[in-house]
Each structure stands twice: as structure tokens, then as C-alpha cells.
Amino acid sequence: MGSKKVLILGGDGYLGWPTAMYLSEQGHEVAVVDNFIKRQWQAEKGTEPLMPISTLHERIKVWKEVSGKSIELFVGNLTNHRFVYSVFSKFQPDSIIHYAEQPSAPFSMIDRHHAVLTQTNNVVGTLNVMFAMQHSCPNAHLIKLGTMGEYGTPNIDIEEGYLDVEHNGRKDKVLFPKKPFSFYHLSKVHDSHNLYFAAQVWGMRVTDLNQGVVYGADTDETRRHEKLVTSFHYDEVFGTALNRFCVQAVEGVPLTIYGDGTQTRSFLNIRDTLKCVEIAVDNPADAGEFRVFNQFTEIFSMNELALHVQEAAKKHGYKVEIKAIKNPRVEKSNHYYKPTNSSLLSLGLDPIHLSDALFDDVLARVKEFKHRINTDVIYPTVKWQHDTNKADDSDSDLMVVEGTAA
Numbered sequence: 001m002g003s004k005k006v007l008i009l010g011g012d013g014y015l016g017w018p019t020a021m022y023l024s025e026q027g028h029e030v031a032v033v034d035n036f037i038k039r040q041w042q043a044e045k046g047t048e049p050l051m052p053i054s055t056l057h058e059r060i061k062v063w064k065e066v067s068g069k070s071i072e073l074f075v076g077n078l079t080n081h082r083f084v085y086s087v088f089s090k091f092q093p094d095s096i097i098h099y100a101e102q103p104s105a106p107f108s109m110i111d112r113h114h115a116v117l118t119q120t121n122n123v124v125g126t127l128n129v130m131f132a133m134q135h136s137c138p139n140a141h142l143i144k145l146g147t148m149g150e151y152g153t154p155n156i157d158i159e160e161g162y163l164d165v166e167h168n169g170r171k172d173k174v175l176f177p178k179k180p181f182s183f184y185h186l187s188k189v190h191d192s193h194n195l196y197f198a199a200q201v202w203g204m205r206v207t208d209l210n211q212g213v214v215y216g217a218d219t220d221e222t223r224r225h226e227k228l229v230t231s232f233h234y235d236e237v238f239g240t241a242l243n244r245f246c247v248q249a250v251e252g253v254p255l256t257i258y259g260d261g262t263q264t265r266s267f268l269n270i271r272d273t274l275k276c277v278e279i280a281v282d283n284p285a286d287a288g289e290f291r292v293f294n295q296f297t298e299i300f301s302m303n304e305l306a307l308h309v310q311e312a313a314k315k316h317g318y319k320v321e322i323k324a325i326k327n328p329r330v331e332k333s334n335h336y337y338k339p340t341n342s343s344l345l346s347l348g349l350d351p352i353h354l355s356d357a358l359f360d361d362v363l364a365r366v367k368e369f370k371h372r373i374n375t376d377v378i379y380p381t382v383k384w385q386h387d388t389n390k391a392d393d394s395d396s397d398l399m400v401v402e403g404t405a406a
Helices: 016-025 037-045 056-067 081-091 112-136 183-202 241-251 270-282 302-314 342-346 354-368
Strands: 005-009 029-034 071-075 095-098 141-147 162-167 170-175 205-211 213-215 255-258 264-269 290-295 298-301 322-325
Touching (some): 005 081, 016 029, 016 056, 016 270, 029 056, 029 081, 056 071, 071 081, 095 112, 095 270, 112 141, 112 183, 141 183, 141 270, 170 183, 183 205, 183 290, 205 270, 213 241, 213 270, 241 255, 241 302, 241 354, 264 302, 264 354, 270 290
Parallel strands (some): 005 029, 005 095, 029 071, 095 141, 141 205, 205 290, 213 264, 255 322
Antiparallel strands (some): 162 170
């Protein structure tokens, strides 16, 4: 489709860094933005990714050595509008891929401080990006990473972003009603509404990728050098269920299912995430279009997911138990869940299936770094319902992480 100037916001992250290398390898001119705040949040929690992660500066240097291709780096915070304006003015991107948000539902539910931090970081950062685009590159295409969690679990089929409604004899097309699970998911809903408004009023080009739960440890590019790996998380705050299950299986501790395990979610492999983003880059939204793609490939309940991991692990000699524990979250069980995902498939996505990728892509990599597993950070301690008698932190200047493992 031709080379483009692609700006990746959140280029130090689990998805941001592999995306940067992948699009660079495809011949695009790539720049990344990050302020490394997630590394600070991990330190606050006392956690770290399973595989050792080099600095972004070093990873960019190594990528240049192994590929011959350069990635430009801008260091700063998207909540600083002057910084954002300067980046957009200098780089003049054709496409902006926005991963730069606090990505964890549990993190947003720790306490008042973390809820406010999440919404301020995510919503204000995105607003600054919108205004910087309007100022410096109004014809650029914003590809925003949303989440299937924005929809929640409604008792109707989940369409891609919109719903046709009839009320009192009249018809209209509206944004699909949202029933998010956490303050994090709420921040994503606020983003979607702001971006829809900007598309209508300013004529912005926007693709909102409502992504399912991503799993996987590697891509073709991360495998090219040990210093190019990405941040595979398995802890209770930043880890995803499948990544956590794989770590538990290799470590020989029970797979912890929250509640009765009937909660059903959408999933996709990290390599499919990169392909979906590439499809969006190559097929930009029209001016004034707020386009929504539901970005997932398979659907599993937590029970089904655990059984997949158990079966794959047992084939390779691991004894795997499954244990139900009290659900720290407030979420529906035994619910209806039927989302649509036809748009990306129609544009060429050829999905990777969990049954084909589970061992080679995840379990084998976890086994390689088994010596780095810290089981103390896996068990959930962050709860959705707080003790109402507990003192609030509003009068303190000291950041206290409540309810988290030391």
C-alpha cells in the first residue's frame, strides 16, 4: 500500500514495541512516543515482565543493527499538550497508532488515586492527541486501541460500534450502548465518545479497534534478538488471564479461575494484533468517519480457557490443576455473549487459533524463563468493592498502593 509515516504512541509497551518493529520491517517510517510510566507503575507494584526488558533506547539501537532500519524516539507525556504538539508538528504522521494508555482494569480499581490517574492519563492524553492532529496533520488517520470491555456483556448481539434502533416509530443509528467493567474500561468509553464527536465536528479520520484479550510472548521481530523481546506480563494487575494461566501451569501451581468461570471474553494472538493494525493503516477511515472494528478471533469462557491450557500443558509433561477462587471483580456470570467481528476478516485477517499457538508461542517461552516466575504477584488482591470505612487518600501527598501485593 506504500510507505507511510507512522507514529506509535506507547512504543515501549507489550503491543507498542512489536508494532513498531513490524511496521518498520514492512517499510514504513516509524517513530515512537513513550514516557516509561508503566515501568514506574510496575516498580510500584513490585512486579516485572517474565523476560528481561532492555530500555527502549537500547531496543531501538539493536533493531537498527539487526534490520538496518531506524525508529525515531520521542520521550514525553501525552498529558503535556506542548510536548504532544511539538511531536506532531515535527514528525507530521500519516497514521497515528494510540496504545499510550494505562491498560489495566485492576490498576484502575485499587483506590481513588489510581482511578483518577487512569482517567486523567487516558482521557486527557487522547484529547491532546486529537487537538495536536487538528493543529498539525488534520488529514492523518488515528488508529485508537479500544477494548471489547467497553461493551460489557449486554443481553443482545454486540455489533461493531453501532446499533440501529427504532423508538416510537422513528429509526436512528447510534453508538452501541456501553456497559464497562471498570474505571479503566470507562476511560476507553470516554475516548470513544470524544473521538466520535471529533469525527463529526472536525472531520477526523478515526478507527477504533475494540480489542479482545491479547495473548502471546513473541512475534517474528521479537525473536530476532534477545534484546528485542516485549513485556510479557502475568501478574494480577498487568497480566492477562491466558498469560497468567500459562505461567501457573509451568510453575506447577493451580490455574486460578475467578468465581464460577462462566465469564466469557474475546481473545486474539499478539501476531494477529499486529496484522489488524497493519490492515487499519493500509485501509484508512474516510474523513469524518469514526469506524469501529471489533478486534478478536476467538471466544472462550474462563473455564474453557483453563481447560485449553491444561490440555496443552499435560501433553508436555506438566501436571495442571484448576482451582476456583472468590471473584474479586464485580461482573456477570452465565451471561449472553455474541459479538460481531466481520470487518477485519473481510479485509484479509487470517486468524491464528489458540490450539495452534498455545505451546510454541506461550508455554515454551514461559518454560524458558521459569526461573524468573514470582508466584507472589499472581494471586488477586485488588477488589472491585472497597471497605467503605477505610480512610480515603485525598488528604495525603503520599502515593499509597492499597490492596496490592508487596
